[in-house]
Amino acid sequence: MGYLEKGYITLEELQEMGFVPPPERVRKGPVAFIECPQEIPCNPCVEACPYGAITMEGINGLPRLDFEKCNGCGRCVKVCPGLAIFIVNARGRYTVWLPHEMLPLPERGSEVVLLDRSGRDVGRGRVVAVMSAEENTRSSIVVVEVPEEWHLYHVRAIRVV
Amino acid sequence: MDMRIYDHPILRFERGKSVRFYFEGREMRAYDGESIAAALFANGIRVFTTSGWKGRPRGAFCMIGQCSSCMMTVDGVPNVRTCVEGVRDGITVERLRGPGEIRPEGGVRETKNPPTYEYEVVVLGGGPAGLAAAMESARLGAKTLLIEKNDHLGGQLIKQTHKFFGSVEHFAGVRGFEIARIMEKMLRESGADVWLNSNVIGYYEGNVLGVVRKGPIREGSHVFEERYVNVRAKRIIFGTGARERFLVFENNDLPGVMGAGAAQTLMNVYGIKPAERMLMVGGGNVGLIVAYQLLQAGVEVVGVVEAMPRIGGYFVHAAKIRRLGIPIHTRHTVVRAIGEDHVEGAVIVELDERWRPVPGTEMEVECDGIALAVGLSPTYPFLQQAGVELRYVPSLGGFAPVRDENLQTNVEGIYVAGDLASIEEASTAMIEGHIAGIAAATSLGYTSPEAEERVRKMKEYLNEFRSGPFGKPILEGIERVRR
Numbered sequence: 108m109g110y111l112e113k114g115y116i117t118l119e120e121l122q123e124m125g126f127v128p129p130p131e132r133v134r135k136g137p138v139a140f141i142e143c144p145q146e147i148p149c150n151p152c153v154e155a156c157p158y159g160a161i162t163m164e165g166i167n168g169l170p171r172l173d174f175e176k177c178n179g180c181g182r183c184v185k186v187c188p189g190l191a192i193f194i195v196n197a198r199g200r201y202t203v204w205l206p207h208e209m210l211p212l213p214e215r216g217s218e219v220v221l222l223d224r225s226g227r228d229v230g231r232g233r234v235v236a237v238m239s240a241e242e243n244t245r246s247s248i249v250v251v252e253v254p255e256e257w258h259l260y261h262v263r264a265i266r267v268v
Numbered sequence: 269m270d271m272r273i274y275d276h277p278i279l280r281f282e283r284g285k286s287v288r289f290y291f292e293g294r295e296m297r298a299y300d301g302e303s304i305a306a307a308l309f310a311n312g313i314r315v316f317t318t319s320g321w322k323g324r325p326r327g328a329f330c331m332i333g334q335c336s337s338c339m340m341t342v343d344g345v346p347n348v349r350t351c352v353e354g355v356r357d358g359i360t361v362e363r364l365r366g367p368g369e370i371r372p373e374g375g376v377r378e379t380k381n382p383p384t385y386e387y388e389v390v391v392l393g394g395g396p397a398g399l400a401a402a403m404e405s406a407r408l409g410a411k412t413l414l415i416e417k418n419d420h421l422g423g424q425l426i427k428q429t430h431k432f433f434g435s436v437e438h439f440a441g442v443r444g445f446e447i448a449r450i451m452e453k454m455l456r457e458s459g460a461d462v463w464l465n466s467n468v469i470g471y472y473e474g475n476v477l478g479v480v481r482k483g484p485i486r487e488g489s490h491v492f493e494e495r496y497v498n499v500r501a502k503r504i505i506f507g508t509g510a511r512e513r514f515l516v517f518e519n520n521d522l523p524g525v526m527g528a529g530a531a532q533t534l535m536n537v538y539g540i541k542p543a544e545r546m547l548m549v550g551g552g553n554v555g556l557i558v559a560y561q562l563l564q565a566g567v568e569v570v571g572v573v574e575a576m577p578r579i580g581g582y583f584v585h586a587a588k589i590r591r592l593g594i595p596i597h598t599r600h601t602v603v604r605a606i607g608e609d610h611v612e613g614a615v616i617v618e619l620d621e622r623w624r625p626v627p628g629t630e631m632e633v634e635c636d637g638i639a640l641a642v643g644l645s646p647t648y649p650f651l652q653q654a655g656v657e658l659r660y661v662p663s664l665g666g667f668a669p670v671r672d673e674n675l676q677t678n679v680e681g682i683y684v685a686g687d688l689a690s691i692e693e694a695s696t697a698m699i700e701g702h703i704a705g706i707a708a709a710t711s712l713g714y715t716s717p718e719a720e721e722r723v724r725k726m727k728e729y730l731n732e733f734r735s736g737p738f739g740k741p742i743l744e745g746i747e748r749v750r751r
Contacts, residue, residue: 147584
């Protein structure tokens, strides 16, 4: 449980817990990437999924995603109170959907700094879309095109420049 | 200087009309609806008064009327808690000089021959627990009064900008301040009476509460701005919540050292930055969540220190700030605040396995605020006055009241709910409030099959909610205060 000491989780830790969607699946199109490794009492993602792709044993259970049932619609991204769900896609171009609750909101088409789970600058990406995540606030989902496939597994935030 | 926030990703600040007030003779601008303390912060004032003995500078610590650190002289009246006193056009605000003088009564604050109000159920505290309790008992038909010391309902929910965890039936996915609005509406529709700005000052024999009630109160030809009154209740539900704990370190009384909740009140209720650069002390949920909210308010967070080897809050809250590059230093604590009359920096240090500072690891950070998120303590003095048995259970936050599964204490007719009962979550506080409200009304003969069924489901849900690693210590603690 090194992630509780550092405050961020590694891809290896996520892999061990079965959270990482297989690259073959990601290459077929958008799929959710849930990073929720702790048993906390919370279940909105389960209720939000129209395809029954997320299951949980009791309210304290870990969310389990059926990568084949998931079509990457992103409803779980919008409701997750922990901002712990992302959408990744390697079909056509490499895109990652990031929940974003900070100002400024990036502009569509602009270049942004890509940050990994520890906040490290790992390159530049281009904003493909900025979607409003809810009414009455500017909470958004920012879709970023990233240059390399590995970015999909590491980029979890952006810095607007 | 203007510390007000004009652009925020989640909140929109609708400010009242512009007013002027005078601080130590200097004219300052504020907005209707701001507290005096908030208005001073907005104008860059950190030193609110000086200590009586050594003359050390004093600032505001809790921002919710509990700590007395922000007391000042307002329009000549000393010892006014400026964090819960609204700013008004033309008032004069001065630092305290000595203990101050109590003036003869001007006729607007009356204490003699108090009238007695009779209620079936009285609820103390308008936070999530109290709101839920009062709406339930009123809906079932009990004559219900809710007493709240602040000028608003919702308690600390009004400053929670994050989406709630838990289950969808209990507001999961909804932001805290929105939950407050929904619950306030439900309460208003329930038919319960509400007294805002009213302070309960004591519990007396025969289930009587002494209350300084905010007026205007008409008595014959007199109109009182404020009046001491008695309230007699058949049942009392205490939902008085908790207060933020303090931490021992050098210079911890410097203005700029504040509760994390105080920072939240300033930025999320009033739209005022509590600092430009903040150090967060405490890696529990409060520390992690408030650190994130500081970023949303445009405050730079220089880091989070946590004395334990691991963060204590939900990992996902840590992940949100970490991926934005905010350092989280586990096994670290703050040992000193730097500054003359307000915080200008802090010294943090690494701790070894036995919690001793590791020599040579001192690190100075530049900041103008230090937020403390080192836990909460239940606000239980009224329970002691009422003869409720308290037992020391660390996992519940300290002294916790003995109660049964309906939240009734060992004193017949006295109930508890929320953080006062055990430091936990707003969502569990609400559920406890619903259960206590229905139980109190039911004991008076007001009930419905629907309410009974809901209580049964809510008790089941609480047990399930508390069955995970975060809830287990609570569940075990509650066993130790089982009536």
